[in-house]
Amino acid sequence: MTPLGTASVAALRQYVRCAEAKAIAVADLLCQAGLSEDILETDDGRIDGEQFQTFLHLLAERSSNPILGLETGDFVQPGSYSVLGYISMSCATLGEAVTRIAPYEKLVGDMGTTRLRMTGDEVTLVWHCNYADPLVRPHLVDNVFASWVNYARWLGDVEQAAPLCVKLQRTSPGPELELEYQKRWNCPVTFSAEEDSLSLSKALLSSRLRQPDPMLRKTLEAHALYQLAELETGTDLTAKVRRAIHQQLASGITRQDMIAEDLGMTSRTLQRRLSQEGTSYQKLLDEVRQKMAEGYLRDSEMSIPDIALRLGYSETTSFHRKFKAATGKTPGEYRKNKVGSV
Template sequence: MAGERFELEPTVQALLRDVGVAPPVVLRRARLPADLFARRPIELSVDEYYRFWTALEVEAGDRSLAVDIGRAISVEMFSPPLFAALCSADLTAAARRVATYKALMGPLRMSAETDQGLTISFTWPTSVASAPPPLLAVVELVFWVALARIATREPVRPSFVTVVGRPTDLPRLEEYLGTRIRASGTYSITFGAMDAFRPFLTENEAMRRVFAPHLRRRLSDLGASATVAERVRAALRESLPAGDASIGAITSRLATSPRTLQRQLHQEGTTFQGVLTATREELARHYLDVEGLRTSEVAYLLGYGDTTSFYRAFRTWTGLTPETARRAVPMTESRTAPEPEPG
């Protein structure tokens, strides 16, 4: 892992400004290129990744920057991991979804275990000489509390939190988390069963705010004349970002059985797999038209377990790689991330 490079999300720049930290100053202290945030993709080695977060912690001074970051996270941020998490049914589903993608986002591994609740823990590469910057590790924990509160609109508090060492801003962190922090050899956060499976109110809200108008076709918006295939397509648009493309998930949304659904689709001259493939291709073309959205993130939002599977599927659909399609297809609209709707 020491030789790998990881992509820093472009939204980090906006997040830094939201918490009152000047990105140029952080980059200079971290000995990183001044134009780093203008590059696509923003790739860092493990050492550079650690230097960035260490510089950020130094610039924060005696502030509790992890808490400030947690409070700055919002549903309006178009961050694919956050978006997919908000689209999930509950905190447990979100953790399992993000865990499959976490290794692409930084030099760490995340696990989500359920045993009378939910425990999320992080491990860091042993091949790197230095330990992860404390701020980076603590922000990973704070993220899940912020997410749970945003998604449920409840003052969710973890039941157990462990960190390595003692954070300098311990009192403020404990106040934000609403629980004591215990010293341990690992970074982990545990939620009780009620909060682990509390329904996310953002399951459709995130879709409404982020998707472009021609993709914002929710099940509730379909008319009585909509075909079964159209209803399946609408359900898939809501399920894919949360990582569930199974026929069981779709039949649950449509209140029917897999056998009945397959029979109805057959009568319309198609199959569930056919609708799934067509929907993925449609969404892939849409996502590839979004400025700054990485190919790995597109694969993630389409419910693929890895980037290779998405590459293979996209070649089957178009005969091109995603990168080639991006360069070859003239964009008729501004290639920017979708603006959130007012209200």
């Protein structure tokens, strides 16, 4: 499985809102990242971390904006943090909300981890980014800190509240664009720093929040713990195999033995365990291929032979036959109908 884990659809939506505001064609980016637009309609959906990183890379390329990550922070909403956002809303103080980040941030995604450090009258949140793509990483870190600041101001109804300082490992985007950080954060910002961190005054952490609800917070935290247990035990083999197939097909290969090896088992064991879950490798392959095929036909200009090749078919005729069996239409007819209905 990918070392980047997964990301919540809630996190993806924040970037989508920003892209749409800048008139960037989101459907095209999703398609190129191997994602269906339908995923945006799910409330608790998750996507492969590699796909999320690819989407962010494509978005950064398309925007050509050195401070894209900073600007995406303007689009944060409580739902951007999944259930963690609602837990923080029900906390009594900003300090209470801050201490909930590290235990539950995995629910937002595996993009990075937070560590709290206390020194005198300061509390520092150090964020370690797990994404290595040199184009994506600085935007992701900027997004995390910009989102934290905007969301904390909204939570505490303190529009002028500011960190003591922010340190970023990224290089400076230039003197003019540095002013954008100052304008949003109203604090010193250091570039080319040794760590990515944001420091707050302990006094600020005592700020009362808008709508504290201790009983609701306990209920939400119980739900969050259940979701974390599901993520960490990883018993849903079908979902894991489906994600692995999706990732392979994005590279034009279909290798059951490689997926089995990544999951620490033989192909025979994989087949047996999938059978116990009421499915098979071939069935999952067919389902993922079909969804990806529909996405390529609907949202890209790839030729049908190229789509067949990308999806691991040795012959275009095999692709035609499978697709028509699933939809009652040939790939060409499907594309024509979808384009005509837009």
